[in-house]
Amino acid sequence: MNTEQAKQLSLPDLLTKLGHSPMRERKGGYELWYCSPFREEKEPSFHTSYIGGKWIWKDFGDTGGTVIDFAMRYQEQNGKPTSIKDTLAFLSDLLQPGLFSSLTTQPHPPKKPDPNIFSFQQQPHREAVENFSADRQLELIDVQPLRHFVILKYLTEERHIPADLAQRYLRLVRYWNNGKEYFAFGMENQAGGYEIRAASSKHNFKSALIARDITIIPGTAAEHSTAHLFEGMTDFLSFLILNGVQESPDDCIVMHSLSSFHRAVAHIRSQDYQTIKTYLDNDKAGQQGTDRFKAEFGAILLPQGEAFAPHHDLNDMLRAQQSGKKVSSNFRM
Structure with a gap:
């Protein structure tokens, strides 16, 4: 990983990996507020915004900058080396960035049903389509409301599907593939499985988890x-x-x-x-x-x-x- 690649990383995903969840969300998810990862506080004073094609941050009790600046500050906070080389190694080891790899290590806590989210008529005992052969390398981790910035950016900017409509019918699906964690957007099918698709116009990855069905x-x-x-x-x-x-x-x-x-x-x-x-x-x-x-x-x-x-x-x-x-x-x- 070089510095330009590091600057393109998602700071919200990095914060999630480090155990921090946003306290407020503004501008359709393009601005997120957190309690500072650099000190104890009850009211969030740290925020990150997606501007100019990358995430930047500002801590009102500290400093701000790019993803690299954050990683260096975080390393310093924890008494670790803070050179560019050490910081890039830290980001690479922590995130292991790859196509569609999920940076979330823990599932979000269960949320109350959202009346604006469509409820599918799932049939748990319905058999999968006859010719579907489950890929044992793919294993479902969990399913969450669709709030992931990368997926919403792809759907809204490349597919021209508004975020609210996508969130009504689609879900964020996390899964294992060959021992690595990935994410995709998906739709529940009648067998209780999930049809998934990668948020990419370059890689047409589509599959099914648990069962394939309509x-x-x-x-x-x-x-x-x-x-x-x-x-x-x-x-x-x-x-x-x-x-x-x-x-x-x-x-x-x-x-x-x-x-x-x-x-x-x-x-x-x-x-x-x-x-x-x-x-x-x-x-x-x-x-x-x-x-x-x-x-x-x-x-x-x-x-x-x-x-x-x-x-x-x-x-x-x-x-x-x-x-x-x-x-x-x-x-x-």
Whole structure:
């Protein structure tokens, strides 16, 4: 690790690793207040802010600076060497930074249910999708409300999904992979497992923990005559945004993987839907999946791919819209 890499580290994650939790949160999580790690106090006087692409800090009874400055001050406080070389070694040993590695060592204390967070209709004894083979290298640690800065930054800035909507339907999922701790955002499925995805546009890591299955999000309307079928969780969230709502009046089914075809078919057959609208990707695999559903359900199956063409998926359409590009005006719920 060099000094530039160290300056890009998350100070809130470092503080969590050192056993400090924020007492106040402001500016949507971009400013956090703590009781000072350098002395005993009851009222927080230490705060860190995300400015100019990195975290800086200010202790009103001490000093301030970058992540490196904090690490040097912390080492000094504890009687350790404070050279740049020693500080970089301290950060490297403490954080072992790697792609999506979680810097949290202890789970957050349980919180009271948030009425604004969607509650999934979990079926604990439901079997996993038939063709899912659990990867024994992946092991669930815990699931927390989605407040992680890195994930929210990715969803809001790269996916154009507002934080409040993401927090309503998604969770922070921590897990072990080959003995190392990682984190991702995820959505609970019907089997009580979690479908997870890395917060990165460069690494398309997706998997499932405990079990792979579909997620069913009941609609708010009294009658459930229509269902919307999505390939992934970001497509579902993009669908809500494009329609200007936080909840769908109709049932929504998130497959998470095209391999969940048979489970989706089984659920649809168990309901009395009169219309099924599919929003699978505009590619070869998505078209093949759409054709399979069409063969199963005939005239009640209404593919919606043309409504967001030429975009690959709904999130691509949303990002194009948010960037000011002209998009299709035919998209409707």
